[in-house]
Amino acid sequence: MFTLHEPPLFTRLRDARRVLVAGAGGGFDVYAGLPLALALRAAGKDVHLANLSFADLYGLPAEVWPAPDVAAVRPGTPARGDYFPEHTLATWLDGHGLPATVYAFPRTGVKPLRDAYRALLDHLGGVDAIVLVDGGTDILMRGDEHGLGTPEEDMASLAAVYGLDEVPHRLVACLGFGVDAHHGVNHALVLENLAALDREGGYLGAFSLPRDSREGALYLDAVAHAQASTPGRPSIVNGSVAAAVRGEFGDVRFTERTRDSELFVNPLMSVYFCADAPALARRNLYLDRLEDTVLMRQISSRIEDFRDGLPVLRQPRAYPH
Numbered sequence: 001m002f003t004l005h006e007p008p009l010f011t012r013l014r015d016a017r018r019v020l021v022a023g024a025g026g027g028f029d030v031y032a033g034l035p036l037a038l039a040l041r042a043a044g045k046d047v048h049l050a051n052l053s054f055a056d057l058y059g060l061p062a063e064v065w066p067a068p069d070v071a072a073v074r075p076g077t078p079a080r081g082d083y084f085p086e087h088t089l090a091t092w093l094d095g096h097g098l099p100a101t102v103y104a105f106p107r108t109g110v111k112p113l114r115d116a117y118r119a120l121l122d123h124l125g126g127v128d129a130i131v132l133v134d135g136g137t138d139i140l141m142r143g144d145e146h147g148l149g150t151p152e153e154d155m156a157s158l159a160a161v162y163g164l165d166e167v168p169h170r171l172v173a174c175l176g177f178g179v180d181a182h183h184g185v186n187h188a189l190v191l192e193n194l195a196a197l198d199r200e201g202g203y204l205g206a207f208s209l210p211r212d213s214r215e216g217a218l219y220l221d222a223v224a225h226a227q228a229s230t231p232g233r234p235s236i237v238n239g240s241v242a243a244a245v246r247g248e249f250g251d252v253r254f255t256e257r258t259r260d261s262e263l264f265v266n267p268l269m270s271v272y273f274c275a276d277a278p279a280l281a282r283r284n285l286y287l288d289r290l291e292d293t294v295l296m297r298q299i300s301s302r303i304e305d306f307r308d309g310l311p312v313l314r315q316p317r318a319y320p321h
Contacts, residue, residue, distance in 0.1 A: 008204040009036075009131075009274040012169050016045060016128035020120070023051035024132040024139055024157035024172070025150070028085045028235035030102065032175040033133035034222055035215035036272075041098075042214070048124055050103035052113075052153050055084045057106050067119035069112055071104040088229045092222050107153065109293030114160040121167070129169035130161055132277060135237035136180040137190050139172060140197075140275070143285035143306060146313045147184025152299045159290050162281035170277035171204065176237045177268040182261060186316035193283070194273065202279025209270045211245050220245060227254070244269035 002008045013019060021037045023029030030051035041047045057071050059080050064071050071077075073086040075094040086102040094100035105116045121127055132139070138149030139158060161170050178187055197203040210216050223242040227234040234255045243252040243265045252265040281287055286306040293299050307313070 002205075007207040007272075007274070009171060009173060009207075009272070010039075012171060012204065012276075013040065013045075013129055013131075016169060018046040018048070018124065018127045019129045019131060020048050020050055020124070020127045021131045021133060022049070022157070022161075024134045024154050025136070026052040026054045026107065026153040027135070028226065028238050029133055029135040030085065030089060031219075031222060031226065031235065031238045032135040032241065033131065033173070034089070035209050035213075035219045036131060036133065036173060038215045038218055048099075048101070048103065048127075049089070050105065050120065051086050052157055053086055053104040053106060055086065055104065056080045057104055066123045067116070069106055069108065069116035070120045070123065071106075073102045073104050075100055083230060083233050085226065085230070085235075088226050089222065091229070092225045095225075096218070096221075107296045108156070109295050109298050110156055110159045110163075110290045111292060111294055113156050114163050117160055117164060121164075127167060129171065130164065130167050130277070132157055132161055132170075132172045134172065134174045134176075135235070135241070136176045136185075137174045137187070137273065138180045138183070138185050139174060140190050140193050140273070140280070141185065142193055142283050143303070144310055144314050145186065145189045146316050147186060148303070149180040149183040149185040151303060152296055155284070155287060155290060155303070156293075156296065156299055158277065158281055158284070159287050161277055162287070163291075172275045172277045172280055174273045174275075175209070175270075176241045177271055177273060178264060178266065179237050179240050179269065181264075182236075188317040188319055189314055192317075194275075197275055197279060197283060200279060200283070202276040202283070204274035204276060206271050206273045208267070209241075209245055209272065211247065216245055233257070240265055241269050 021033040139154040
């Protein structure tokens with residue numbers, strides 16, 4: 001039973017002993033899960049971090065791979081190139097005396113990604129819960145919206161985890177409401193989707209990341225470390241969320257990557273919106289078409305084919321106030 005004094009996400013995880021917090025959309029998405037991982041670890045749970053990776057993983061040495069398509073990235077793992085978010089996070093974790101392994105999955109289709117998840121679960125001795133974390137909210141798109149953002153990686157992760165029926169709790173948490181507007185997501189439609197999910201019992205509410213909490217302070221430190229470690233490609237999503245956590249507002253500048261864009265940093269960016277993963281997956285209109293995909297480009301083409309067959313798309317809506 002849910003109560004007002006505890007966010008439903010944590011109610012669902014109350015009895016879980018071992019939890020996997022995984023970045024769904026690649027890149028720095030795992031950083032959006034860091035505050036949740038810290039809070040769950042403080043509650044006495046065995047927490048592990050994973051991420052769908054954009055880095056060049058296949059060049060890593062054999063000892064990094066505990067299972068096919070599962071890389072165990074640690075501070076001493078050889079870093080290939082200057083963009084390796086999993087290694088950057090592992091280094092930061094080690095510097096704070098925290099368990100410093102971040103598991104990384106290559107960018108694949110649904111079938112090999114689900115196999116990789118199962119191999120990681122076996123390596124960990126099983127888990128009671130998986131929390132998929134999206135930096136942004138495009139994982140909440142069902143497919144008939146005018147703009148979907150960048151859905152390929154999010155949908156690969158959602159479909160992969162949807163098939164893991166052996167895991168009792170599979171949840172989704174989104175941090176960074178509004179950041180996907182740059183990629184065409186209309187956030188009035190995001191709210192409409194959440195309302196529909198709520199009617200079906202799949203919405204798990206929202207809660208903010210407080211700056212003065214231990215989790216908020218460590219998140220800000222981790223994002224600052226990542227920005228310093230990856231100056232050429234800092235995370236716009238986590239940079240925006242961090243600015244919102246600090247109480248900044250409007251067109252905040254924290255990287256040259258946004259010099260041609262106008263940002264709208266605001267308090268909603270520091271709010272987690274949460275859902276039951278199977279309920280979210282069931283509402284997606286094309287996820288079943290991705291089941292047999294092996295490559296990420298197959299996911300792109302299946303989504304494009306689905307949308308080409310739609311008679312009409314849901315058009316963007318303006319906030320009425």
